[in-house]
Amino acid sequence: MKRETPVNVVVAGLGGQGVLTCSDLLADAAFRTGLDVKKAEIHGMSQRGGSVSCDVRFGAAVLSPMVPDGEADFLVVLEATQEAPNRHVLKPDGLLLSVTQLDTAALPSPKTLNTAMLGMLSRHVPEIPEASWQSALDAAFPEKIRAMNHAAFETGKNSVKIH
Amino acid sequence: MESKSVLVNGDEAVAMAALDTGVRLGCGYPGTPSTEILETFSALGGRAQWAPNEKVALEVALGAAFGCGRALATMKHVGLNVAADPLFTAAYTGCSGALVIAVADDPGMASSQNEQDSRRYAAAAGVPMLEPADSQQAYDFMAEAVALSEKFGTPVLLRLTTRVCHSKTPVLRRAFPPPPPAAFAPDIPTRVMIPAYARPAHRRLRQRLAEILAWNEQSALTIRYGESGELGLIANGISVMHAREAAPQAAVLQVGMTYPLPVETLRAFAASVRRCVVVEEGDPVIADACRAAGIAVESAPEMFRYGELNVGKVRRILAGDTTPEPARPPGKPPQLCLGCPHRLVFEALRDENCLVTGDIGCYTLGVLAPFEAMHTCVCMGAAFGVGLGLRHVLPPAEARRVVSVIGDSTFMHSGLTGLLDMAYNPPESGHVVVVLDNGTTAMTGLQEHPGTGRLLDGTPARQILPEDLARAMGIERVTVLDMDTKGSGFRAALRADLDSGQLCMIVARRPCILSLRKQRKTEEAKKEGAGQ
Numbered sequence: 001m002k003r004e005t006p007v008n009v010v011v012a013g014l015g016g017q018g019v020l021t022c023s024d025l026l027a028d029a030a031f032r033t034g035l036d037v038k039k040a041e042i043h044g045m046s047q048r049g050g051s052v053s054c055d056v057r058f059g060a061a062v063l064s065p066m067v068p069d070g071e072a073d074f075l076v077v078l079e080a081t082q083e084a085p086n087r088h089v090l091k092p093d094g095l096l097l098s099v100t101q102l103d104t105a106a107l108p109s110p111k112t113l114n115t116a117m118l119g120m121l122s123r124h125v126p127e128i129p130e131a132s133w134q135s136a137l138d139a140a141f142p143e144k145i146r147a148m149n150h151a152a153f154e155t156g157k158n159s160v161k162i163h
Numbered sequence: 164m165e166s167k168s169v170l171v172n173g174d175e176a177v178a179m180a181a182l183d184t185g186v187r188l189g190c191g192y193p194g195t196p197s198t199e200i201l202e203t204f205s206a207l208g209g210r211a212q213w214a215p216n217e218k219v220a221l222e223v224a225l226g227a228a229f230g231c232g233r234a235l236a237t238m239k240h241v242g243l244n245v246a247a248d249p250l251f252t253a254a255y256t257g258c259s260g261a262l263v264i265a266v267a268d269d270p271g272m273a274s275s276q277n278e279q280d281s282r283r284y285a286a287a288a289g290v291p292m293l294e295p296a297d298s299q300q301a302y303d304f305m306a307e308a309v310a311l312s313e314k315f316g317t318p319v320l321l322r323l324t325t326r327v328c329h330s331k332t333p334v335l336r337r338a339f340p341p342p343p344p345a346a347f348a349p350d351i352p353t354r355v356m357i358p359a360y361a362r363p364a365h366r367r368l369r370q371r372l373a374e375i376l377a378w379n380e381q382s383a384l385t386i387r388y389g390e391s392g393e394l395g396l397i398a399n400g401i402s403v404m405h406a407r408e409a410a411p412q413a414a415v416l417q418v419g420m421t422y423p424l425p426v427e428t429l430r431a432f433a434a435s436v437r438r439c440v441v442v443e444e445g446d447p448v449i450a451d452a453c454r455a456a457g458i459a460v461e462s463a464p465e466m467f468r469y470g471e472l473n474v475g476k477v478r479r480i481l482a483g484d485t486t487p488e489p490a491r492p493p494g495k496p497p498q499l500c501l502g503c504p505h506r507l508v509f510e511a512l513r514d515e516n517c518l519v520t521g522d523i524g525c526y527t528l529g530v531l532a533p534f535e536a537m538h539t540c541v542c543m544g545a546a547f548g549v550g551l552g553l554r555h556v557l558p559p560a561e562a563r564r565v566v567s568v569i570g571d572s573t574f575m576h577s578g579l580t581g582l583l584d585m586a587y588n589p590p591e592s593g594h595v596v597v598v599l600d601n602g603t604t605a606m607t608g609l610q611e612h613p614g615t616g617r618l619l620d621g622t623p624a625r626q627i628l629p630e631d632l633a634r635a636m637g638i639e640r641v642t643v644l645d646m647d648t649k650g651s652g653f654r655a656a657l658r659a660d661l662d663s664g665q666l667c668m669i670v671a672r673r674p675c676i677l678s679l680r681k682q683r684k685t686e687e688a689k690k691e692g693a694g695q
Contacts (some may be wrong), residue, residue, distance in 0.1 A: 014398070014495060028330055031170045038297070039170075039331040042273045048525060051494025064407035065330035065401075068474040085494040 006036075006059030006158030007127055008067040011117075012086040013078030018114035021140065022078070025118055028130050029136035030058035040065035051082060058127065066071035074124065076117050097121055102159050111145075111163045119156025168335040171572035173327040176298040176334045177235075177265055178203035180305035185342030186261070187232040188212075192218035192576060193607035194239030195274040196328035197267035201237050202610075205620050213604075213611055213619045216543070216576040217242035221264065223251045225318075228258035229354065232345040233309055240268040240281050241542065245577070247284065253318050254289045256354050257371070260343070261312035263305065264290075267323040271445050271471040274606070276523065276542065278470075280445035281322050285422035289368050291375050292320040292422040293384065294400040298332040304419065306339060307384065315375055321420070324444065326401045326471065376423040384419025384429055394481075395436030397429060397453070397460065399443055402472050406442040409477035418449065426456045433458050440481060444472045499528045504646035504673035505599050508568070509534035511654045512597075515661070517566045520550035522578075523606045543573055547581020547596065554590035560568040562592040563661060569596065572604035572612040574629050585666060586636040593639075593664040595657070598629045600670050603678035621685045630670050639665040646673035 009026060013019040027039040041054040055067040072089040077098045090096060097120050098112065107116055107158055115137070122133055133153065141149045171179070177200050182190060189204045189211040191197065205211035214220035217238040224234035238246060243266045245549040253262070262548050264286075285292035293308050295301040308319040312405065352360045379385070388403075394413040398406040403417040416432045418424065433439040433453070440461040441450040450462035463480045466487075479485075499506050500644040509529035512519050513536040521527055521537035522545060526577050539549050550567035559563070578598075585594055604610040611617045616626030632642045640663060653671060660667035 015497065024331075029172060031333065033624055037170060037333065040326055041329050044284070048497035048500060049495070050497030057546070062332075064404040064474050065332065066405075066473050068408075070475075078684065081495065085492045088489075088491065 006057040006062045007125065008072045009056045009074045009121070010053055010067050010072045010086060010089045011106045012077045012082045013054065014082065015052050017050045017078045019054055019078060022114035022118055023056050025136050026056045026121070026142050028139065032132040032135055033128050035059060035127065035146040036062045038062040040064035051085060053086060061067070066162060074121060078113060078117055078122055095124060102156060106155050108148045108151050112149055115149045116152040116156030119153035120159055122157055170331050170334040171298055171334050172331045173295065173301040173323055174199035175203045176301035177305045177321065178209065179213045179334065179336055180302045181235050182209045182638055183336055184306050184309045184339045185233055186235050186309070187342070188224065188227045189235040189237065189346065190214045190223045191237030192217045192240050193218055193244055193604050193610040194267070195607050196269060196325045197237050197239045197265060197323070198607045198610065200265055201619065211619050215613055217246040218248060221246040223247060225253050225258065225261055228260040228262035230345045230347045231343055233261040234264050234343050235265060237265045239275065240266060240279050241275060243278065243281055243284055243542065250284065250290065252356050255356055255368055255508065257316040257360055258312065258318060259316070261309040262318040263308045263312060263321055264318055264320045266322060267328050269325050273325055276540065280448065281320070282448045283446065284419055285320050289372055289597065290318050291420060293324050294322045295327055295419050295421060296400055296403040296417060296450050297327065297330065297392065298334045301327060302334050302336065302403055315371055317371060321325050322400065324401055342451040372423055379420045379423060380427050381424045382420060382425070385420065386417040386561050387414060387432070389414040392435060392561050393437050395433065395439045397439065397441045397449060399449060399657060402442045405472050405474050405477045409474045410481055421449065424449065424452050426452065429453055430456065430458050433460055442472070442477055442480065473503060496531065498531065499525065499530060502603065502673065502676065505529065507646060507653055508597060508599060509536040509673050511657055512536040515657060516564060518553065518564045520546045520553065520565065520567050522546035522569040522573045523575055526568065526570055526599050537568070544577025544581050547578055547585060551585055551588070551590060551594060554592055554594050559592055562590065565594070567594065567596040569598055571598060571600040571602065571614045573619065574598050575613045579632065582633060582636060582649045586638060589666055593666050595660045595667045597672045597695055598668060600629065600672040601675035601678065603675050605675045605678065607680045609675065609678045621682070627634070631669065633668040640667040643670045643672060646671050
């Protein structure tokens with residue numbers, strides 16, 4: 001059944017972890033699926049190693065680019081310390097996907113953490129088909145690191161470690 | 164032209180519209196959240212250049228527009244303060260080719276020193292202002308701004324805010340007729356603002372604004388969403404999106420051109436609903452104008468004037484809920500990167516117990532622990548003036564502790580005139596200025612400036628160095644240090660300068676490592692492009 005309200009995702013982490021890339025990929029995958037998409041982010045001061053978060057919303061129609069507090073379906077956290085500062089965005093029945101649920105040792109490179117977390121999210125987002133994820137990954141990375149990121153996405157998708 | 168939509172942010176959308184409407188020249192100074200406009204314009208093939216500061220950027224753009232060339236000047240809200248001088252008189256002179264000034268406000272101050280509302284400038288200078296709500300409108304309104312500028316012969320302000328600049332939403336581009344050829348037709352009474360010519364120019368400006376107002380009362384830039392006769396919301400910019408989401412049952416009137424405000428259209432809208440509320444971020448500009456015109460509207464309580472609006476806040480405004488916002492758990496504050504050469508400077512300033520007048524950039528983070536070695540920070544270039552002022556009035560023992568600290572890009576932007584004052588009105592105790600030269604405009608995302616030796620797109624350019632300028636102005640002690648990991652004797656140099664009682668500049672030089680990485684990537688991309 002088609003949802004009336006958009007799917008709301010907040011991606012949070014620290015500057016330099018790839019939060020922006022991760023949310024860009026998600027927005028692009030939704031866009032390639034033909035959904036309306038909006039993505040909000042904050043630049044500047046926040047990039048110097050501080051907390052960073054991005055909002056991605058997709059569905060039939062999206063108005064505000066920002067996920068209202070308490071309305072996120074998913075909170076994707078790339079750094080464990082960033083769970084607490086961002087929990088308030090989640091719906092009561094929203095899903096927290098944390099780096100602590102990922103076997104980071106299985107990643108091809110620590111730099112692919114963001115792609116792996118996206119893989120983990122992909123299992124819970126039936127609105128975006130596999131082909132859209134794959135083409136978004138293809139478009140996002142230069143050839144040199146493309147295969148590595150596809151592998152990390154798969155690792156995340158298949159991660160079953162329970163929090 | 165593209166027939167499929169693309170997912171881009173508001174800055175990128177403005178750049179696309181600039182390219183598609185034939186803008187010949189884009190000038191600006193980097194400033195979050197406006198920076199990506201010119202970077203994208205350049206990447207798309209437009210002619211874009213970083214000016215030393217916003218005043219120069221606007222003047223260069225104005226010159227282009229005097230010559231019938233379509234021009235775009237970009238800046239953040241505080242940059243418009245720097246460019247205010249040409250802005251006010253450009254409203255008198257008008258222009259032949261389009262002149263669009265894209266100004267990006269930062270409500271909530273994600274990366275700014277204040278949250279001033281640029282809408283006040285439109286009214287103060289008498290320049291029409293358009294406010295898009297998403298990337299498609301950023302594209303459409305930029306194109307409309309070009310057309311309006313030429314139709315009425317006036318500069319046009321395109322006001323963006325952080326959430327429009329840095330939100331990605333779909334954009335469909337389209338084709339426009341080609342721009343007119345560049346040419347300059349001398350018209351002395353219109354372009355030379357001596358009092359005799361400026362007096363009639365002011366009258367022409369008011370006449371032009373009356374014509375623009377009449378146009379705006381009929382304009383398609385005012386958009387009504389929903390037909391409710393019960394609740395009506397008047398909104399501008401990003402607030403339109405929050406309002407439509409927060410009150411799906413309401414009628415929402417988007418004011419696309421917020422100056423001159425289409426007051427009669429607002430009056431008719433307010434009369435068409437039982438309850439009318441103005442939803443605007445920042446200052447109560449529309450609400451005050453409505454009330455002055457005798458239109459009965461509600462507006463947000465004062466507490467919502469601070470920071471950004473969002474859907475939750477709009478719901479609260481409509482519900483009359485003025486209970487304090489729940490405090491958000493603190494995130495991790497930003498910090499100077501580990502290994503950043505600025506760290507050594509701030510450690511020394513702290514240990515030497517200096518009284519530091521600081522400036523705008525990454526290095527403003529020197530104010531935070533573990534350094535806490537910055538005591539003032541006001542605006543671009545103020546490190547000089549504020550430091551000199553303190554030196555002039557403090558008792559000698561205190562005055563000798565004062566050090567001005569400024570980054571390389573900020574020095575080029577607004578430090579030159581401060582340096583001139585230091586040379587011209589030297590304090591009795593002398594003065595010490597430290598230029599933190601990391602070879603880039605780091606805070607805004609690693610942009611070039613006249614001191615880097617590269618143009619906006621990375622091609623080599625003439626390099627202007629702070630130490631050469633200081634020597635040319637007769638500054639007595641000029642020291643250039645390579646800030647390797649040991650600090651290269653920065654402490655010793657600082658101590659010696661503080662004791663000298665002379666005018667001193669220390670250039671603490673070490674390229675930002677992030678900047679070097681960016682340059683490497685740019686070069687690799689160029690090689691890859693050349694190889695294909």
